[in-house]
Amino acid sequence: xxxxxxxxxxxxxxxxTALGIQYSLAAEPASGPQWASxxxxxxxxxxxxxxxxxxxxxxxxxxxxxxxxxxxxIESGRPPQDPAVARGLRYLEQWVRPDGGIHQPDSLYxxxxxxxxxxxxxxxxxxxxxxxxxxxxxARLKGMQWDxxxxxxxxxxxYGGAGYGKHERPDLSNTSFLIDALKACGTGPDDxxxxxxxxxxxxxxxLETEHNTTPFAAKINDGGFYYTCAAGGQTKAELTAxxxxxxxxxxxxxxxxxxxxxxxxxxxxxxxxxxxxIARHYDLKSNPGLGQMGLYYYYHVFAKxxxxxxxxxxxxxxxxxxxWRKELLAxxxxxxxxxxxWINENSRWMEGDPNLVTAYALMALSYxxx
Numbered sequence: 001x002x003x004x005x006x007x008x009x010x011x012x013x014x015x016x017t018a019l020g021i022q023y024s025l026a027a028e029p030a031s032g033p034q035w036a037s038x039x040x041x042x043x044x045x046x047x048x049x050x051x052x053x054x055x056x057x058x059x060x061x062x063x064x065x066x067x068x069x070x071x072x073x074i075e076s077g078r079p080p081q082d083p084a085v086a087r088g089l090r091y092l093e094q095w096v097r098p099d100g101g102i103h104q105p106d107s108l109y110x111x112x113x114x115x116x117x118x119x120x121x122x123x124x125x126x127x128x129x130x131x132x133x134x135x136x137x138x139a140r141l142k143g144m145q146w147d148x149x150x151x152x153x154x155x156x157x158x159y160g161g162a163g164y165g166k167h168e169r170p171d172l173s174n175t176s177f178l179i180d181a182l183k184a185c186g187t188g189p190d191d192x193x194x195x196x197x198x199x200x201x202x203x204x205x206x207l208e209t210e211h212n213t214t215p216f217a218a219k220i221n222d223g224g225f226y227y228t229c230a231a232g233g234q235t236k237a238e239l240t241a242x243x244x245x246x247x248x249x250x251x252x253x254x255x256x257x258x259x260x261x262x263x264x265x266x267x268x269x270x271x272x273x274x275x276x277x278i279a280r281h282y283d284l285k286s287n288p289g290l291g292q293m294g295l296y297y298y299y300h301v302f303a304k305x306x307x308x309x310x311x312x313x314x315x316x317x318x319x320x321x322x323x324w325r326k327e328l329l330a331x332x333x334x335x336x337x338x339x340x341x342w343i344n345e346n347s348r349w350m351e352g353d354p355n356l357v358t359a360y361a362l363m364a365l366s367y368x369x370x
Contacts, residue, residue, distance in 0.1 A: 032370030041340035047084035055087030067116035072362035100136030122184035161200035189263030219244030223273030225255035248289025257305035296360035303367035
């Protein structure tokens with residue numbers, strides 16, 4: 001059956017080429033025809049339908065969606081020289097600032113956009129073309145982190161975190177993007193900025209330890225993560241009766257991934273507690289704790305975090321073993337639209353935008369490559 005499907009994929013590619021339809025196999029068909037088909041349909045949607053003539057994607061929302069979409073195409077197998085990828089990179093290049101930031105001049109999301117764009121340029125940096133851009137973006141990102149440069153010391157709950165902009169309240173999502181970007185730029189886990197970020201990440205976990213003595217830590221103490229410990233604390237899930245910040249999956253996977261990138265191992269109590277939370281809430285039909293809200297963002301961090309654990313099979317709390325890559329591929333394949341895109345019927349956090357959601361889906365699928 002596998003060989004038959006592989007031959008069929010080759011035939012489809014050949015016929016598409018003959019008809020002038022853009023179709024490229026991102027992997028050898030014999031190693032995963034379903035993955036190649038799903039991914040290529042998604043990439044073709046972005047390049048043929050999602051991209052504006054100037055190379056941008058959903059530019060009304062800033063440059064973040066463009067950064068994610070171009071990164072997704074590269075991670076899906078398109079080289080930087082691919083016409084759609086090259087157009088996207090040229091669009092991002094025009095927003096490189098003299099101070100190293102990468103954003104529009106009046107942007108309110110300077111940290112977020114610089115993080116996403118730096119990740120994109122690092123992914124595209126096959127010939128060292130973007131070495132200088134990456135180096136300066138790395139320095140700028142470290143400069144936007146909440147730390148002593150803002151007269152904030154380690155006792156302040158903002159410390160080590162990152163928000164959408166330099167002086168906005170930090171949160172775990174933006175701090176997760178910051179860590180991703182620094183890692184992609186070549187920053188190691190022992191770097192001071194990564195370790196500062198780890199302090200903030202640890203304080204966003206419902207786990208009372210020497211790393212987290214916030215008022216929220218002991219109220220739930222289930223090992224999961226919430227949105228931010230800063231500015232009085234916030235979760236996107238419900239509060240408990242005593243003001244506890246309920247954990248939810250997308251932030252828990254983002255927290256776990258960030259801790260692993262910061263050099264923590266499976267025996268660290270923070271990692272162990274987060275892993276146990278995930279084992280109790282393993283699910284691909286919803287974003288546990290939030291339902292359908294932020295579902296594709298969740299798929300993206302789900303894949304990154306489990307890939308970072310190094311496990312191919314994840315065992316849930318009931319003892320069921322999951323080939324998480326195979327299951328994620330099957331779930332995303334079932335949700336793909338006829339035109340190759342993905343979209344969330346729950347549009348919160350811009351997930352009604354097929355460009356953004358397709359980028360998230362493809363980035364998740366890049367960790368499922370056979």
